[in-house]
Amino acid sequence: MxxxxxxxxxxxxxxxxxxxxxxxxxxxxxxxxxxxxxxxxxxxxxxxxxxxxxAFGNQDSLFVQKVSEQSGSGTGQGDGPTEYDPDQANVQTGFGSISGLTDADIAKIEKIDGVDSVDPMYMVTPSYLKAGNGKKYQLSLGSPSQADGLQLDAGKTPARTADEILLPASWVEPLGLGSAQDAVGKKLTVVMRNAADQEKSFPVTIAGVSQASLAGSASNPVPSPDLNKKLYEYQTSGSPREVPNSYFTATANVGDTSKMGAIKSQLADENMSGVTVEDQLGxxxxxxxxxxxxxxxxxxxxxxxxxxxxxxxxxxxxxxxxxxxxxxxxxxxxxxxxxxxxxxxxxxxxxxxxxxxxxxxxxxxxxxxxxxxxxxxxxxxxxxxxxxxxxxxxxxxxxxxxxxxxxxxxxxxxxxxxxxxxxxxxx
Incomplete structure (x- = not known):
């Protein structure tokens, strides 16, 4: 058979x-x-x-943050207070105060072998956003580095030196901007308050409209790097004393990705942590x-x-x-x-x-x-x-x-x- x-x-x-x-x-x-x-x-x-x-243009970058001493071992609720360090910068977030990066930290990152450049993120807290319809809206800004990781419905990512923002798609209709294509090029106003409690308006242009994504902060508008710096400088102005710079995070651009592991180790030695996009989405x-x-x-x-x-x-x-x-x-x-x-x-x-x-x-x-x-x-x-x-x-x-x-x-x-x-x- x-x-x-x-x-x-x-x-x-x-x-x-x-x-x-x-x-x-x-x-x-x-x-x-x-x-x-x-x-x-x-x-x-x-x-x-x-x-x-x-989708990220900066896949070869490390996102660096300060490791808070209060998050380390031996500093729990029963271990007592942490000693004050006048050189430590604190950044206010929606979840309280965290340790921020200082100019000295940025300088240390720049000196690490394998790091080509460093883009610090200024922690900016606007008072509100004013739309063309005259209404005011609460505003939290994303990091400029996140703009490269977002897919766009219309327009482009903000130019580095222009006063531009990337607007989430979910914001277009409430702001009365019509469609995503219609929103590109229109003006909005970001209102900032400085340390002397003075308000100043900053006209901004919508460079593009972003889609929702697992990466980046697609729920918040993202400013250009120079606009973010300009807003931060006004936010810290008006104080009777000089306010030291503090950064929520910084982007370390790495030319040779084979050095990522060594760079992370050196950052850890300096009480900082570095993660890649792949680490974040892993x-x-x-x-x-x-x-x-x-x-x-x-x-x-x-x-x-x-x-x-x-x-x-x-x-x-x-x-x-x-x-x-x-x-x-x-x-x-x-x-x-x-x-x-x-x-x-x-x-x-x-x-x-x-x-x-x-x-x-x-x-x-x-x-x-x-x-x-x-x-x-x-x-x-x-x-x-x-x-x-x-x-x-x-x-x-x-x-x-x-x-x-x-x-x-x-x-x-x-x-x-x-x-x-x-x-x-x-x-």
Whole structure:
């Protein structure tokens, strides 16, 4: 009997007991369906993270912050106060005061081997934003370095030396600016208050409109570097004494990325931390991959249960076809071919369940992804929650078929070892 004859016979024998076969296929279907969906989630989200990282023009940069001594070990609630350091700069944020970088820290970063240049971020706190409709809005500004990592709906990123800002897409309609294209080039007014409690208005031009993203601060307007510095200088003016510069963070531009590790180590020695864009988004990868593996474990449990179903289905088939097996062997069929026949039955059951499960999983995931992209996830343009890789889908099908083959080996071996004379006598 040739292989094609074995395959044809195995496919026909599979449906001798339709109820058992269908129930086993359903169990395999559930596992393959779940594996396909979880694989699609992992691929889709990681693809979006990759695109977000690729969107940055400063992938070879380190974002440097001061490591607060109060966050170190031995300074918990029961350890008492921290000694005052007059040289330490503090920056006020919405979550309280944190340690900021000083001019001396910036100078240390510039001297590190491998650092080409350093762009400090001034922590600017405007009083409010005035729109063309005369209304006033609360305003928090993002970092100029974040502008390179945002995808645009319209316009361009702010020019370094121009008084320009990048406006989030969600701000366009409330400010009465029409569409994203209409907003580009229009004027807004940023109002600052200095240390002497004096207000000053700064006219700014909208250079572009940004989309929402996992990277950067897409919910806040982003100023150009020079505008950010100009606002900071006015914010610190008017004080009876000189106010030392303090920076929330700084961007260290690295020419040779092979020195990243050494630069991070030197920053740590200076009580500073440096992270890349990939470091910042790596957390998302870890969380997503962890969730995918947890979901995959449930799918694997379903496949193991389906494996026992295959064992049960084929063992009963061997018992019901004992005399048939004896006749086949009496007519000259070898034990290897009998083993192959029952193994092919197991593989075919695995193929049915996995192929149908994968196909339904791809279809369901594509429909759900499209619905979410136009609804709940519309604020993250470019994100496809489910993205299916044909190679990964094929691997899932082949893996399930292999599991089915392993599950079918016990019944197949039992059938192959049947003694033809005893089998023919079986009632």
């Amino acid at each position: 040739k292989f094609i004859d074995l395959l044809r016979t195995a496919m026909g024998n599979t449906f001798r007991s339709k109820a058992r076969t269908v129930l086993t296929v359903i169990a395999i279907f559930i596992g393959a369906f779940t594996l396909t969906l979880t694989s699609g989630i992992g691929t889709g989200v990681n693809n979006y993270i990759d695109k977000t990282v690729a 957390m998302f990868r870890t969380v997503i991959n962890g969730i995918v593996w947890i979901l995959n474990s449930f799918a694997i449990i379903a496949l193991l249960a389906a494996g026992f179903g295959i064992v049960n289905t084929l063992l009963m088939s061997v018992q019901e076809r004992t005399r048939e097996i004896g006749l086949m062997k009496a007519l000259g069929m070898s034990g290897g071919k009998v083993f192959g026949l029952f193994s092919l039955e197991a593989i075919f059951i695995g193929f049915l369940g996995s192929a149908i499960g994968a196909a339904v999983g791809v279809a369901a995931g594509s429909i759900i992804s499209a619905a979410l992209s136009n609804g709940l996830l519309s604020g993250l343009p470019g994100l496809s929650l489910f993205l299916f890789d044909p190679l990964k889908t094929l691997i899932i099908i082949l893996a399930v078929m292999f599991i089915a083959f392993l599950a079918g080996t016990i019944p197949a071996m039992r059938a192959a070892r049947q003694d033809p004379i005893n089998a023919l006598r079986y009632e």
